[in-house]
Amino acid sequence: MDVExxxxxxxxxxxxxxxxxxxxxxxxxxxxxxxxxARRGTQVIAPEAQAEHLYMVRTGAVExxxxxxxxxxxxxxxxxxxxxxxFRDGRALNRVTAIxxxxxxxxxxxxxxxxxxxxxxxxxxxAPHGAERLRDANVHGRGPMGxxxxxxxxxxxxxxxxxxxxxxxxxxxxxxxxxxxMSANRVSCLLICxxxxxxxxxxxxxxxxxxxxxxxxxxxxxxxxxxxxxxTIQAGNLAFDALLTMTQRNIRHLPxxxxxxxxxxxxxxxxxxxxxxxxxxxVGDIFKRTTFEGLAExxxxxxxxxxxxxxxxxxxxxxxxxxxxxxxxVTQRLLELGEEKFGPPPVPYVWMACGSQxxxxxxxxxxQDNCMILDDAFDEGAHGQYxxxxxxxxxxxxxxxxxxxxxxxxxxxxPKWRQPLETWKRYFSxxxxxxEPKALMLSSxxxxxxxxxxxxxxxxxxxxxxxxxxxxNHLFLAHMVGNALTHRPPLGFFRxxxxxxxxxHGNRLDLKHxxxxxxxxxxRVYALEVGEQAVNTIERLSAAExxxxxxxxxxxxxxxxxxxxxxxxxxxxxxxxxxxxxxxxFLSPEALSQFQRNHLKDGFAVVKTIQSAVAAAHNVx
Amino acid sequence: xxxxxxxxxxxRRILARRAPxxxxxxxxxxxxxxxxxxxxxxxxxxxxxxxxxxxxxxxEIVSIGWVLVRDLKVDMAEHGHILVKPKxxxxxxxxxxxxxFDDHLETAEPIDRALAHILPxxxxxxxxxxxxxxxxxxxxxxxxxVYKTPLDIMVxxxxxxxxxxxxxxxxxxxxxxLRLDAVRQRYNLPRYRAHNALLDAVACAExxxxxxxxxxxxxxxxxxxxxx
Numbered sequence: 001m002d003v004e005x006x007x008x009x010x011x012x013x014x015x016x017x018x019x020x021x022x023x024x025x026x027x028x029x030x031x032x033x034x035x036x037x038a039r040r041g042t043q044v045i046a047p048e049a050q051a052e053h054l055y056m057v058r059t060g061a062v063e064x065x066x067x068x069x070x071x072x073x074x075x076x077x078x079x080x081x082x083x084x085x086x087f088r089d090g091r092a093l094n095r096v097t098a099i100x101x102x103x104x105x106x107x108x109x110x111x112x113x114x115x116x117x118x119x120x121x122x123x124x125x126x127a128p129h130g131a132e133r134l135r136d137a138n139v140h141g142r143g144p145m146g147x148x149x150x151x152x153x154x155x156x157x158x159x160x161x162x163x164x165x166x167x168x169x170x171x172x173x174x175x176x177x178x179x180x181x182m183s184a185n186r187v188s189c190l191l192i193c194x195x196x197x198x199x200x201x202x203x204x205x206x207x208x209x210x211x212x213x214x215x216x217x218x219x220x221x222x223x224x225x226x227x228x229x230x231x232t233i234q235a236g237n238l239a240f241d242a243l244l245t246m247t248q249r250n251i252r253h254l255p256x257x258x259x260x261x262x263x264x265x266x267x268x269x270x271x272x273x274x275x276x277x278x279x280x281x282x283v284g285d286i287f288k289r290t291t292f293e294g295l296a297e298x299x300x301x302x303x304x305x306x307x308x309x310x311x312x313x314x315x316x317x318x319x320x321x322x323x324x325x326x327x328x329x330v331t332q333r334l335l336e337l338g339e340e341k342f343g344p345p346p347v348p349y350v351w352m353a354c355g356s357q358x359x360x361x362x363x364x365x366x367x368q369d370n371c372m373i374l375d376d377a378f379d380e381g382a383h384g385q386y387x388x389x390x391x392x393x394x395x396x397x398x399x400x401x402x403x404x405x406x407x408x409x410x411x412x413x414x415p416k417w418r419q420p421l422e423t424w425k426r427y428f429s430x431x432x433x434x435x436e437p438k439a440l441m442l443s444s445x446x447x448x449x450x451x452x453x454x455x456x457x458x459x460x461x462x463x464x465x466x467x468x469x470x471x472x473n474h475l476f477l478a479h480m481v482g483n484a485l486t487h488r489p490p491l492g493f494f495r496x497x498x499x500x501x502x503x504x505h506g507n508r509l510d511l512k513h514x515x516x517x518x519x520x521x522x523x524r525v526y527a528l529e530v531g532e533q534a535v536n537t538i539e540r541l542s543a544a545e546x547x548x549x550x551x552x553x554x555x556x557x558x559x560x561x562x563x564x565x566x567x568x569x570x571x572x573x574x575x576x577x578x579x580x581x582x583x584x585x586f587l588s589p590e591a592l593s594q595f596q597r598n599h600l601k602d603g604f605a606v607v608k609t610i611q612s613a614v615a616a617a618h619n620v621x
Numbered sequence: 622x623x624x625x626x627x628x629x630x631x632x633r634r635i636l637a638r639r640a641p642x643x644x645x646x647x648x649x650x651x652x653x654x655x656x657x658x659x660x661x662x663x664x665x666x667x668x669x670x671x672x673x674x675x676x677x678x679x680x681e682i683v684s685i686g687w688v689l690v691r692d693l694k695v696d697m698a699e700h701g702h703i704l705v706k707p708k709x710x711x712x713x714x715x716x717x718x719x720x721x722f723d724d725h726l727e728t729a730e731p732i733d734r735a736l737a738h739i740l741p742x743x744x745x746x747x748x749x750x751x752x753x754x755x756x757x758x759x760x761x762x763x764x765x766x767v768y769k770t771p772l773d774i775m776v777x778x779x780x781x782x783x784x785x786x787x788x789x790x791x792x793x794x795x796x797x798x799l800r801l802d803a804v805r806q807r808y809n810l811p812r813y814r815a816h817n818a819l820l821d822a823v824a825c826a827e828x829x830x831x832x833x834x835x836x837x838x839x840x841x842x843x844x845x846x847x848x849x
Contacts, residue, residue, distance in 0.1 A: 002702050004686065004819035011811075035695035035823075037808075037830035042839070059811050101809035103827060106694070 005030040011058065012105070015078040016598070017125035021115070034106040038062075038098035044081075045096040051085040053106035054126075060102025064094045072608075073601065074099065083126050086112055158242050158256050159235035162264035166255070168193045171200070175211055175225060176218035178202055189253040189265060192226050198255055198262045200226035205252075232257050235264075240280070240318075242266055244325060247284040286329040290337065292400040295330055299401040302326055302365050303577045310574035316566030317538055320361040327357050327403065328452055331370070334397040335453045338390045346383045348375040350454035351394070354410055358450035359520070359535050363570060364583055368395065368403040369410045369445055371417040373458045378420040391418050410445055424462050432469045435479035444483055447524055448535045463533060470528040474618075477529060481618040484521035485611055487513050489604035511572070512585035515565035515600070518607050519558055522614060526550055537562060550610075558610055561603035568596060632773055640770040644740040651745035653775050656845035660833055663844050665690040665777060666742055667749040667826035669818045670756050673707055677755075677762035681707035682732060685739055686818030688826050690749060693833060695826045702819040703738055704729035733767045736760075743774060751801045751825045753778035753849060777847045779804070779828045786832070804828060808835070 008030040012018040018026050034053065038044045038060075045051055047067040061076040072094060075081050084093045090109055116123040168191040169181050182190050182204075192200035202222060210216065210225040231249055233242050235258040246254050256264045282298055282305065289295045302323060309319050335351055354369035356362045372391055374383075391412035399405050412418045419427075428446075447466070451459045470476060490509060523540035526532075530547030534540050538559060545555035572591065573583035592600070614620075637649030654663045668687040674680030682705045689699035706729035730738070739760075750756040753776045764772040783804045787794055797803055801824055802812065808831035813820055833842050 002700070002819055004702055004815070004817045005697075005700075005823070007813050007815060007820065008697075008823075031697055031700065033697050035697065035827055035830070036693070037810075037827065037834050039831075039834040039838070042834070059809050101831065103810055103831075 002031075008033075008105075011078075012056075015056075017119075017122045020121040020125075021119055025115075025119075029107070029111075032108065032111050034108070036104050036106060038102050038104070040098055040101050043095065043097050044102075044104070045085075045092045045094075047092060047095050049092045050090050051082045051092040052090050052109050053082065054080060054086055054109070054112045055082045055096075056080050056105040056107070058103040058105050060098060060100040062102060063097050063099050065097065066094055073605065079598070080126075086126065157235065158233055158237050158239055158266060159258075159263070161239055161242070161266050162235075162256060164264070166191050166262050166264045168198075168262065169222065170194070171221075171223055173222050174219050175207075175216065175222050178222045179207060179218070182207075188267065191255055191262060191265060192222055193262065196262075197260065198230070198232065198257070199223075200228045201230040201253060201255060201265075202226040203253055230255055233266075234258065238321075240322065243280050244283055247280050250284075282326055283329045286326070286333050289333065292397050295333065295397065296401045299326065299330060299365055299403075303583070306363065306570070306583075307574045307577050310570050316363075316563055316570055319363060319570055320356075320359075320566075323364065324357055324360040324362045327362055327365075328353070330398065330401055330403070331394065332453045334394040335390070337397070338393040341393065342386055342389050345390070345454075346386055347377045347379075348455035348458065349373065349387065350456055350458045351412065351452045352459060353450045353452050355445045355448055358448040359537055360450075361520070361537060361566075363566075363573060365402040366404075367406050368398045369406050370395070370398075370412050370452075371410065371446070371449075372412040372419075373424055373462060374418065374420045375455065375458060376420045376422050387418055388413075388415070408445075421458050421462060425465055428462065428466050429469065432466070432473050432476045435473075435476045444480070444521075444524070447480075447528065450535055467528070467531040467533065471531045477525065478618045478620050480525045480528060481614055481620045484518065484525050485615060485620065487518045487521065488611070489518060489607045490514050508586040508588045510585055511565060511569040511587055515603065515607070516562070516569065518611065519562045519565070522558065522607075522610055525614060554610055554613070557606040561606040564599055565603045568600060636770060636773055640768055643768070644737040645764055645768040645770055645772070648740040648744045649773075654745065654747055654844055656843065656848060658844045659841045660844055660847060661693050661841070664746040665749040665826070665829065666746050667695070667822045667829065668739075668743075668756055669750065669821035669825060670759050671818050672755070672759055673709070675755070677758035680759075681705070681709060682735070682759050682763060683707060683729075684818040685735060686820070686822040687739070687742065688819070688822050689742075689746075690826050690829060693830055695823065695830065697823075700819060700823070701738075701742070702817075703735050705735045706731050708732075732763050736763055736767055747775040747777055747844065747848065749777050749779070749825060749829050751778070751804075751821075751828065752780040752799075775844070776849045777829065777844075778849045779825055779832060781849055782829075782832045782836075782847060786836070801825065801828065805831075808832070 009027050012029055013023075013026050018029070035058070040060075044055070044062060057075055057077050057079055059077060061074060062081060063074050064072045064081055066072055081096050082092060085091055086109065112126075116126070167181065167185045167187045169178050171192055171194040173181075178190050178192070182188075182202075189201055189203040191198055192202060200223060202225065206225055206227065211218070216225065230253075231245060231251060232255045233245055235256050242254055242256075246252065252267055254266050255262060256266060282301055285298050286295060289298060305326070306319060306323065309322060314322075331351065331353070339345065350373050352358070352371050352373060354371060356366070357369065372387065374387060378387075395405065395411050395413040405411065410417060431446075449459065449463070520537050523537040523544070526544030526547075526549055527534065527540040529549050530543055532540055532543035532547065534543055541550065541555050541558055541562075544550035545552055550558070568587070569585060572587050573585075576583045589597075633649050633653060637646055640646040640649055666687050667690055668685065670682050671684040672680050672682050684705060685701075685703045687701050689696045691699075748756065757772070757774070757776060760774075761772040764770060779801075780799050784794060784799055787798070801821065805824060805828050806812065808828065810824070810827050810831060813824055829847075833847065836842055836846070
């Protein structure tokens with residue numbers, strides 16, 4: 001390269017993927033490119049035109065529009081267009097118009113191809129689906145990932161913590177025989193089985209407390225001192241959930257089953273070795289508190305949990321799971337305390353979480369959304385006061401902890417949302433059979449429900465009705481689709497971000513409503529369409545793929561977009577917390593790296609594409 | 622008027638006969654681009670010189686940078702940068718201005734070699750420069766010195782084009798308004814930190830694209846509209 005052209009090479013090098021190429025390769029590029037200029041308002045590329053170059057914006061900005069005129073993206077300095085043409089024999093797909101006076105660098109097709117062949121990172125960056133880039137970003141863009149053991153609990157399944165075959169003894173053996181097996185195998189707990197089925201557990205501590213201290217005869221049968229029907233966990237669950245169970249129940253050994261078969265046991269030393277998130281200890285702490293103030297004190301640590309997890313590189317999914325388990329624990333504890341205060345419930349009930357808590361996607365201590373389903377034996381005159389008291393107590397408690405009263409009053413303390421099962425069935429039948437856009441917007445929060453405490457069968461019955469009705473009602477689904485299209489991703493950005501009326505908050509980007517919410521809404525529609533019970537967005541999208549209403553590629557793209565956008569939001573919130581600010585969803589463009597921008601844009605493009613596909617499938621405009 | 626005569630080729634053929642056999646005669650053998658030609662179809666050589674001073678009669682060329690404009694795009698594949706060895710050595714002033722020092726000129730060519738290099742590139746093309754009088758004057762003086770024959774060349778001058786545009790739009794031209802960097806800024810072109818003959822030639826070429834596109838507004842622009 002002529003050293004005189006170093007400024008051109010430097011420009012290239014300051015953007016991905018040129019920044020990933022060897023220095024001498026980038027130095028050779030200024031002599032290969034062509035430069036062109038477009039005046040603001042003029043067309044740069046027509047659809048189906050022959051485009052023999054990859055374009056990079058040097059100064060200015062362009063807009064790409066689909067052949068039907070739909071605005072696809074705004075592309076500014078350091079960004080590329082005509083990428084798709086590179087993969088379809090140089091035939092341009094979209095119209096490109098300069099929206100500012102612009103200078104472009106044009107890399108000839110042949111040089112583009114050579115770079116793709118020689119450098120996988122270059123090829124990967126421009127691979128036909130930007131979504132692939134997104135996958136990459138989720139793996140590589142996450143900071144000091146994989147170095148922090150804390151998060152392993154979220155990525156490990158229980159089965160991965162098992163190190164050896166379970167040590168067991170038959171139900172008929174004596175205490176002495178059981179202790180010999182434990183000693184020979186150097187284990188601190190023994191699983192007692194009856195014909196291959198787990199029926200009890202005997203631990204070192206049991207031997208000390210129930211045998212030695214009690215002076216019991218060692219020849220007595222083991223079932224006289226074991227803990228019968230112990231709490232178990234399924235091998236496929238997250239290690240985090242195992243630790244949570246052990247902490248909540250204050251137990252040290254947790255037998256692991258696959259289906260009904262015993263496959264092992266995990267001990268809290270397994271877990272402690274793997275390290276733990278402070279969230280687990282918060283949950284343990286919650287169950288020891290007896291007052292609102294005490295609970296609020298525990299909840300005040302939640303922002304630190306978020307920061308800690310984000311720093312450790314947790315996925316957004318993991319963070320949602322952990323933060324929500326704290327809300328769940330607070331709710332459960334408040335219900336326990338309420339039942340202590342007002343007495344046991346006169347008829348069965350189930351406390352339901354709605355919205356983000358139901359989906360296990362909370363990222364902070366936000367407004368509460370909940371409701372109560374009461375058994376149909378409920379009688380207003382006889383039991384009304386009890387449930388009003390209990391619900392008000394719990395909602396007040398949540399509010400005291402920072403889970404503020406829902407402005408829309410979607411709370412169990414609101415009489416309308418504290419009703420017997422029959423009434424709930426009526427509510428849902430009306431919402432589904434006579435969908436009204438406005439009512440639906442209000443009620444869509446009720447299509448994300450998860451039982452927190454109480455008689456879960458009440459919820460199962462309601463859920464069965466919802467799922468059965470919803471999938472058969474096309475008009476309802478169409479309305480839900482319409483609802484899912486109310487939040488649109490911002491179509492693109494350049495310099496100061498282009499913010500449409502939906503995405504804007506000042507000149508900042510609302511990551512929640514323009515990125516996260518549209519995907520949540522889409523996932524809900526898909527789940528209702530295939531009759532899926534899951535309410536978590538990731539689980540719903542997977543179910544949609546299995547149910548064949550969403551292609552594998554579409555599902556992957558949406559999952560990746562969801563993770564990336566959610567994570568960008570979390571990182572932003574963690575930074576705000578670190579700075580002592582109140583976390584919000586609004587990101588200013590300056591805070592974004594070029595890398596983040598590109599991937600956010602890919603994410604929004606994915607959302608837009610799927611929104612259009614769903615709208616078309618349901619004939620919704 | 623000169624342009625008309627030139628395009629008829631009369632002057633060119635006369636000069637071709639006058640020039641000694643060699644690069645300048647070869648240059649005159651190639652027809653000039655036609656004034657009625659669409660600028661898209663004309664090849665321009667954007668060229669910038671660095672010199673020891675401003676007066677072609679007493680100062681000399683130190684370096685030549687050039688890049689080709691073809692189909693109204695800058696074709697970076699065809700660029701060049703030549704260091705020229707001035708007979709009189711460098712003055713302290715110009716060395717400071719251009720950051721060129723005597724030892725940098727060890728790789729430099731004498732002016733006749735430089736002309737032999739650059740003239741074939743200019744043949745059949747139009748010269749493009751910002752304040753082209755300098756380039757025209759120094760190249761012309763060099764040709765006279767080496768070949769005893771003047772250089773006649775079709776020229777498009779980005780400074781003149783911008784001055785014309787401002788005058789046509791009744792904009793007052795203040796001091797410095799027509800400097801290359803200042804004009805480029807008005808067309809949203811990048812600001813280059815360095816100044817050397819090659820990068821300035823590229824800068825001039827980019828500016829030319831901008832001027833033509835602004836003038837064009839969708840229609841074709843003929844060479845006659847932009848040639849000086």
